[in-house]
Amino acid sequence: MHTSGEPTRIVVNGYPELEGGTLLEKRRCARDKWDEIRMRLMREPRGHAEMYGAILVQETELTRSGEADIGVLFCHNEGYSTMCGHASIGLGRFLVDTHDLNVFPRRNGLVQDPSTGFVTLRLHAPCGIVQLSVPVKPDGHSDPTRPVSFLGVPSFATARNLVVEIPADKLWPSLKATGRSTVTLDVAYGGAFYALVSASELGFPYGLRGATTVTELDHATATLKALLSPRTELFVHPTEADLTFLYGVIVTEVTAQQRETGICFFADQQIDRSPCGSGVMARVALGVAQGRLRLGDTCEYDSVVSLLHGESGYGFRGTAVEEREEGVIVKVDGRAFYTGASSFVVEEHDALPNGFIVGLPA
Numbered sequence: 211m212h213t214s215g216e217p218t219r220i221v222v223n224g225y226p227e228l229e230g231g232t233l234l235e236k237r238r239c240a241r242d243k244w245d246e247i248r249m250r251l252m253r254e255p256r257g258h259a260e261m262y263g264a265i266l267v268q269e270t271e272l273t274r275s276g277e278a279d280i281g282v283l284f285c286h287n288e289g290y291s292t293m294c295g296h297a298s299i300g301l302g303r304f305l306v307d308t309h310d311l312n313v314f315p316r317r318n319g320l321v322q323d324p325s326t327g328f329v330t331l332r333l334h335a336p337c338g339i340v341q342l343s344v345p346v347k348p349d350g351h352s353d354p355t356r357p358v359s360f361l362g363v364p365s366f367a368t369a370r371n372l373v374v375e376i377p378a379d380k381l382w383p384s385l386k387a388t389g390r391s392t393v394t395l396d397v398a399y400g401g402a403f404y405a406l407v408s409a410s411e412l413g414f415p416y417g418l419r420g421a422t423t424v425t426e427l428d429h430a431t432a433t434l435k436a437l438l439s440p441r442t443e444l445f446v447h448p449t450e451a452d453l454t455f456l457y458g459v460i461v462t463e464v465t466a467q468q469r470e471t472g473i474c475f476f477a478d479q480q481i482d483r484s485p486c487g488s489g490v491m492a493r494v495a496l497g498v499a500q501g502r503l504r505l506g507d508t509c510e511y512d513s514v515v516s517l518l519h520g521e522s523g524y525g526f527r528g529t530a531v532e533e534r535e536e537g538v539i540v541k542v543d544g545r546a547f548y549t550g551a552s553s554f555v556v557e558e559h560d561a562l563p564n565g566f567i568v569g570l571p572a
């Protein structure tokens with residue numbers, strides 16, 4: 211499927227049983243024991259450097275306790291993420307539409323609210339529960355004309371106005387031109403940790419549509435990620451050590467009243483084509499912490515697709531729904547579409563069984 215242009219390759223069949231009682235243990239098992247499957251599905255020649263995947267996990271500790279309907283692991287060009295909004299939006303439609311109980315054993319337990327036409331389902335992601343609301347047509351299929359929405363895990367800011375010194379040999383031309391060698395940014399969690407930095411802070415006074423090249427943005431965000439990642443005190447999750455790492459850097463730009471655009475570089479400098487659902491959670495939580503957004507406020511988020519190709523209308527909306535002690539509950543909505551179905555094979559004599567990515571270490 212794709213969500214605002216960002217792909218989700220949903221693994222429905224053929225993935226081995228994962229060891230571990232909890233979803234995070236299963237995530238470790240996928241990484242340590244079955245990583246070649248991720249490589250085969252994500253990387254060239256079956257995938258590409260920007261491919262994204264969702265591996266369905268029928269049984270987790272939260273499906274057993276009745277708190278979730280199904281589990282999921284997310285994967286990308288480098289490993290396994292802890293949250294993914296765009297894939298959750300696609301999965302909402304897919305799980306409503308599949309009637310294969312081998313794929314989704316609890317499918318028949320889903321209930322449609324007759325007053326709204328929405329089906330609610332609870333996805334157990336590595337960061338916690340993602341509660342999806344999926345619009346359904348009278349014929350029982352998901353409705354592609356209306357957005358899917360989800361309520362995410364509590365989101366919060368961990369650093370505001372953090373000044374990062376860029377070493378002279380790492381400065382990029384646009385920052386150099388400003389005469390500055392520092393960048394001020396924020397860090398926030400939305401199921402995964404993001405550094406959030408405005409385009410003008412990076413030295414692009416005309417914003418993301420200005421003279422910016424993707425290469426320069428790639429260099430700037432990779433530099434920030436390398437400088438920030440060792441500062442683990444910025445990425446502390448209150449309960450789970452496995453969630454404690456910097457996942458991405460989002461370059462943001464305010465384009466109108468409660469409307470923003472941005473480019474999210476995540477994992478190994480993958481560029482999210484969508485506005486990044488978990489990034490939207492982090493951005494809304496930061497907006498609340500800054501007093502820019504209040505509970506009930508909605509902000510629209512455009513993405514790289516609208517920046518580069520002039521498309522609009524396929525962004526996400528983020529709403530600050532509730533403030534809890536652990537963080538802000540953010541509602542995100544967006545639209546996903548089917549792109550096809552595939553079967554993949556690796557022949558016995560294939561010299562490149564696990565694929566490769568041009569430009570990254572094989």
Ligand SMILES: O=C(O)[C@H]1NCC[C@@H]1O
Pocket residue numbers: 216262291293294295296297476482484485486487488489
């Ligand atoms: O929408 C999201 O949250 C994701 N998209 C790719 C990177 C993030 O995991």
